[in-house]
Amino acid sequence: MFQPKAHSAASDRFRHGLAALEQISAGSGKAVTGSLMETAPDLSRFIVEFCYGDILSRSGIDNRTKELAIIALLTAKTGAAPQLKVHISAALNVGVAASEIIEVIQQMAIYAGFPAALNGIFSAQAVLAEQTTAP
Template sequence: MSDELYERGEQIRREVLGEAYVKNSIAATDAFSEPMRTFAVRNLWGDVWARPGLDRRARSIVNLALLAAANRPNELKIHVRAALNNGVKREEIAEIFLQVALYAGVPTGSDATRVAKQTFAEIDAEQKLS
């Protein structure tokens, strides 16, 4: 039996987050975490991310602001990469976190900026190796 939402979700997830991230995520999944991963792939990626109302770039911008404001550094790191994949520039990410600082507090914006800088450094190091 085909699960179109799940299949579409995996495709979008690979395009947005990258093949390496998805492979690592699948490898790290066990019986306990499988229901959550399946739920996210089907509903978050296969449904919401597939909707026509916002393009992927806009969704990434919203995610960066929300994840920063909600103090979710692990997810923020993932979505900094995704935002770059979706065409958001590093300078724009800095501006997003300034906006977050204004509305959610300077410590929140500063933490998000630190996460982004760390992620940029990792990406730069990976690109030097390839």
């Protein structure tokens, strides 16, 4: 039986969101939110509190499934390559195999078109190359 769970005060949302961000992205998400602090600190807080604290920390599906769904959407969405790279990295961090990521991106050729799938593959190639050259 579905039983909704309410989150408490905003400071708890931020703390909860930071914990989820670190668990999922292993630092790549924190780099994004940190880069916003000088020019758009509220946007950084919105990402941590809402995206990670309220949504991505939910327990309805596992982090692997969440990241694969996000990769599919960001592949289909034009102009989201930076965010796609962050979530490809996060997917690898939560145990998604590179072959699964490639397969999900290829599936998007049907609904989003070949240009979107190609751009997604190029993003995946870049992330995978970074990960193999990282110390």
